[in-house]
Amino acid sequence: MNAPGRNSRRIIRDIAHARAGDKGNTSNVNVWAYDAADFELLKRNLTAERIKQAFPDLIRGRVERYVIEHLQGLNFVMHDALEGGVNRSLNLDSHGKSWSYLILGLEIEEL
Amino acid sequence: MPAFRIGTGAGFSADRLDPAVDLVKRGKLDVLVLECLGERTVAFSHRDRMADPQKGYNSHLRRRMQALLPACRAAGTTMISNMGAANPRAAAARTLEIARELGLTGLKVACIEGDDVSALVPANQPFMDEPGTLADVGMPVVGMNAYLGADAIVPALQAGADVIIGGRLADPSMFLAPLAHRFGWDATDMARMGAGTLVGHLLECGMQITGGYFADPGVKDVANLAQCGYPIAEVQADGVAIITKLDGTGGCVTPATVKEQLLYEVHDPARYLTPDVTADFSRVQIAVAGPDRVQVSQASGTARPQTLKVTVGFDGGFQGEAGVSYAGPAAQERGRLAAEVVRERLSKAHGIASDLRIDLIGVSSLFATAGVSAYDAQDVRLHVTLRSRAKEDAELMLWEIESLLCCGPAGGGGFRGSIVPCVMTKSVLIERERVKPTFTMAVA
Numbered sequence: 152m153n154a155p156g157r158n159s160r161r162i163i164r165d166i167a168h169a170r171a172g173d174k175g176n177t178s179n180v181n182v183w184a185y186d187a188a189d190f191e192l193l194k195r196n197l198t199a200e201r202i203k204q205a206f207p208d209l210i211r212g213r214v215e216r217y218v219i220e221h222l223q224g225l226n227f228v229m230h231d232a233l234e235g236g237v238n239r240s241l242n243l244d245s246h247g248k249s250w251s252y253l254i255l256g257l258e259i260e261e262l
Numbered sequence: 263m264p265a266f267r268i269g270t271g272a273g274f275s276a277d278r279l280d281p282a283v284d285l286v287k288r289g290k291l292d293v294l295v296l297e298c299l300g301e302r303t304v305a306f307s308h309r310d311r312m313a314d315p316q317k318g319y320n321s322h323l324r325r326r327m328q329a330l331l332p333a334c335r336a337a338g339t340t341m342i343s344n345m346g347a348a349n350p351r352a353a354a355a356r357t358l359e360i361a362r363e364l365g366l367t368g369l370k371v372a373c374i375e376g377d378d379v380s381a382l383v384p385a386n387q388p389f390m391d392e393p394g395t396l397a398d399v400g401m402p403v404v405g406m407n408a409y410l411g412a413d414a415i416v417p418a419l420q421a422g423a424d425v426i427i428g429g430r431l432a433d434p435s436m437f438l439a440p441l442a443h444r445f446g447w448d449a450t451d452m453a454r455m456g457a458g459t460l461v462g463h464l465l466e467c468g469m470q471i472t473g474g475y476f477a478d479p480g481v482k483d484v485a486n487l488a489q490c491g492y493p494i495a496e497v498q499a500d501g502v503a504i505i506t507k508l509d510g511t512g513g514c515v516t517p518a519t520v521k522e523q524l525l526y527e528v529h530d531p532a533r534y535l536t537p538d539v540t541a542d543f544s545r546v547q548i549a550v551a552g553p554d555r556v557q558v559s560q561a562s563g564t565a566r567p568q569t570l571k572v573t574v575g576f577d578g579g580f581q582g583e584a585g586v587s588y589a590g591p592a593a594q595e596r597g598r599l600a601a602e603v604v605r606e607r608l609s610k611a612h613g614i615a616s617d618l619r620i621d622l623i624g625v626s627s628l629f630a631t632a633g634v635s636a637y638d639a640q641d642v643r644l645h646v647t648l649r650s651r652a653k654e655d656a657e658l659m660l661w662e663i664e665s666l667l668c669c670g671p672a673g674g675g676g677f678r679g680s681i682v683p684c685v686m687t688k689s690v691l692i693e694r695e696r697v698k699p700t701f702t703m704a705v706a
Contacts, residue, residue, distance in 0.1 A: 168482055168518060170475070172527030175391060175689070181525035183518065185481075209632040217531055222521055222548060228529045234631055237302060238578070238686045241619035241647040244628045253632055 164255035167193055171251040176236035177212075178247045180254050183224045190223040195262040197254065202227055205257060209234070227254070265496040265504070266444050268437055268461070271330065272296040272343075273468025273492075275303050275320055279329055281469075281511065285492045286333040288508055293440040294334060296326065296343035297433050297466045304430060305575025305685035307347035308405030318349030319356070327360045331425070335366055340424055342415065342440065344431040348405055350375055354427045354704065361425075361706035369706040372418035374428035376699035379572055379692055380406040390571065390689040401576035401651075401686055408570045408692055411537025412458075413449060414699035415439035421703055430573065432537050434462025437495075445499045455539035456563025457501025460546065463534070464505060464523050464558065465493050471505060471523040473513030486512025502559040504551050515554040524548075537570055537694075539563035569691040578649070578686040582656025584663035584679035585623070585645040586670065596671040597622045597642045603670055604646060604662055612658045617649045644674075649684060656681045 163169075166189040169182040182197060184190040199216040212230030219226065233247045234240035240247075269291045271282030275298045286294055298320045311318025320326075323345050334341050346353035354373035361369040383406050385397040396403070407430035416439050418426045438458035441447065447454040464471050472493045477484040484490075491511025496504040505515055524543055528534050532544040541563045551557040588596045601620045608614040621627035624642035626635035644666075648659045660679035667677055 164478075164481060168478070168522065170522040170526055174527060174529070177529070179525070179527065179529055181522060181528075183521045185518075206632045215529075217529075217544075219525075219531060219544065222524075222546075224521060224525065226525045226528065226531060241617065241649060242628060242631070243621065243623075243645065243647070249628045253629060253634065256634070 161259040162255065163193070163196065163257050163259060166259070167255065169251040169255050171248055173233055173237060173246045176231055176233045178229045178232045178250050179226060180229070180251050181224060181226045182254060183222070187223050192259065192262070193225065194218065196257070196259055197225055199227065202229065202254065206253060263499050265498055266441060267291045267494060267496055268293045268295065268440060268465070269494045270295055270297065270465045270468045270492050272298050272326070273466060273470060274298065274300065276322070277468050279322070279326055281490065281492050283329050283333055284511065285494070285508060286330060286337055286339055289494055291337060291339045291494070292444070293340045293342060294330070295436045295465070296341065296345060297436060297468070299344045299347060299430065301573045301687045302685055304347055304407050304573055305404055305687050307349070308575050309577065309683060309685065311348045312404060316352055319347045319353035320345035323353055323356060324360065327357050328364070331361055331366055331369070332364055335369065335424070340419070340426070340440065342426045342436045344428050344436065346373070346427045346429045348429060350427055350429045357425060357427060358704055358706050366706050369425065370423050370703055371425045371427065371706065372421065372423035372701045372703050374410065374414055374418060374426065374431065374699055374701045376414065376697060377407045377410050377428065377430040378405065379408045379697060382696055383572060383574070383690060383692060387690045390691050396574060396688065396690065399576055399686065399688065401578060404575045404577050404685065406572055406574045408572045408697045409537050410697070410699050411435045412439035412442055413538070416443050418701045418703070419443040423703060433466040434459045434536055435538055437462030437465055438538055441497055449538070452539055452563040452565065454501050455566070456541045456561045459536055459539055459541040459563065460543060460558060460561035461495045461497055461503050464520065465495055467523060467526065468492055469513060470526065471519050472507045472515055473519060476519055476522065482518070484514055488512060501561070502557065504555050504557050506555045515556050517548045517550060517556055520548050520556050520558065535567050537566065539566050568694060570694050570697055572690045572692050574688045574690060576686040576688070578684035579651035580653045580656045580681055581647065581649045581684045582659045582679065582681045583645070583647050584660045584677070585643050586663060586666050586674040587641070587643040587676040588671070588674055589641045590673065591640070593640045593642045594622065594625055596673060597625070597644050599671045600644045600666055600674060604644070604666070607662050608659060612655070614648065614655055614659065619647045621645045653681065
């Protein structure tokens with residue numbers, strides 16, 4: 152157990168909101184800090200490497216991260232990350248609309 | 263010059279109608295846009311047209327036109343839509359008939375064609391974004407449509423159309439065209455093309471910018487989502503715009519709703535390709551301008567691509583889906599056993615093993631491949647999906663799932679199953695000079 156007040160069970164959803172979209176077999180998820188003061192924490196937590204490593208069986212290709220500094224936003228472009236995309240995927244959510252909540256569900260690691 | 267008022271009355275093929283009627287009646291709009299096409303929507307529409315040459319346009323067209331044409335005429339609002347899908351000529355003809363039925367004499371309906379490029383693209387055409395050519399797919403082509411830009415729409419506006427119907431009109435171009443027409447923006451003025459494209463991009467998904475697809479109770483609460491209103495952009499001659507919605511409607515317009523839509527389906531924010539411009543959204547400024555009013559500015563752009571994107575649709579066979587539910591103690595274990603049984607029966611009895619997916623809804627379905635699952639669910643659903651060129655495979659799968667009611671694990675109930683046709687889409691590029699949009703005008 153962690154000491155009280157350490158907040159180590161906080162998740163990205165506590166500090167940011169997100170929306171997912173699809174183009175072919177590429178998913179993009181944009182993520183925005185609610186509070187500008189949390190943006191550095193968000194950037195440190197959500198690196199392209201972490202996203203790729205968190206879901207290796209789902210995200211088969213490279214992950215690119217675009218930073219929109221003045222709006223406190225990140226845009227992740229995840230290649231080969233939709234199980235073939237809407238044409239091939241047999242996932243109920245063949246567009247990967249719910250991928251935003253994959254990212255929002257990641258735990259915040261205090262850095 | 264007063265602000266140009268442009269609103270959205272549909273953000274996809276099956277979007278809501280009542281808030282669109284409200285928007286036209288109270289919104290004092292110059293233009294209403296109904297964006298009703300996705301890549302796969304066009305392909306499905308081609309299948310509809312192959313089955314009946316008088317079909318192949320948006321299936322809600324009649325209801326939409328019956329409700330919106332009189333309201334648009336009363337308000338002096340021009341309507342622009344890609345509801346024509348795979349058959350804009352039939353869609354325009356239906357619209358004229360409806361206008362006459364409603365007594366809207368003199369209504370000018372323009373039909374834009376030229377997006378169907380199936381005669382121009384050879385079978386050995388390479389894909390836009392993956393290895394291979396069209397011939398490698400091995401499925402029958404149902405249609406090919408190039409994305410048409412604002413330059414295909416502006417001539418119909420210049421001719422005074424009240425209603426403009428096309429097929430694969432690019433989503434943001436339907437918004438950019440009337441702005442360029444009203445303000446006299448030159449197609450080579452990339453700052454203006456970028457600004458108008460931003461307005462279109464923000465509005466093209468309808469309520470996705472007014473609180474739709476946004477609510478997350480506790481962190482992103484949206485007031486009166488049930489009565490969510492469609493968006494309006496009030497656009498100035500320099501392209502600066504206020505995004506807002508009607509008073510009294512549900513939903514919200516905030517910097518957060520605008521941000522989520524700003525990069526929706528965008529990859530590099532500095533290079534968003536449309537038929538009109540390589541738009542740059544990376545320096546967009548977002549500022550609160552009042553309650554449910556957000557100002558956007560500083561979009562820009564560089565030269566438009568020399569090629570147009572073409573969506574090629576293929577007949578993709580059939581998809582069957584079926585399920586049975588388990589609840590109470592050991593529901594997960596019973597559901598897992600059912601999955602094993604189904605897999606073995608489909609494989610051994612029917613030789614079906616590929617293009618098959620089995621999920622346990624409640625435990626692991628959407629996030630199954632991502633490796634995220636629940637461990638304490640007591641109300642789960644076995645869900646089986648199969649895709650095949652042969653409809654019989656899907657029928658056999660449904661039969662096997664239903665049979666679980668007598669020869670599967672204990673306590674399974676609630677069988678449902680359905681089979682739907684499938685499409686496959688691929689993208690190729692075509693030199694823009696080879697695509698020649700035209701419009702024809704008819705008067706009710």
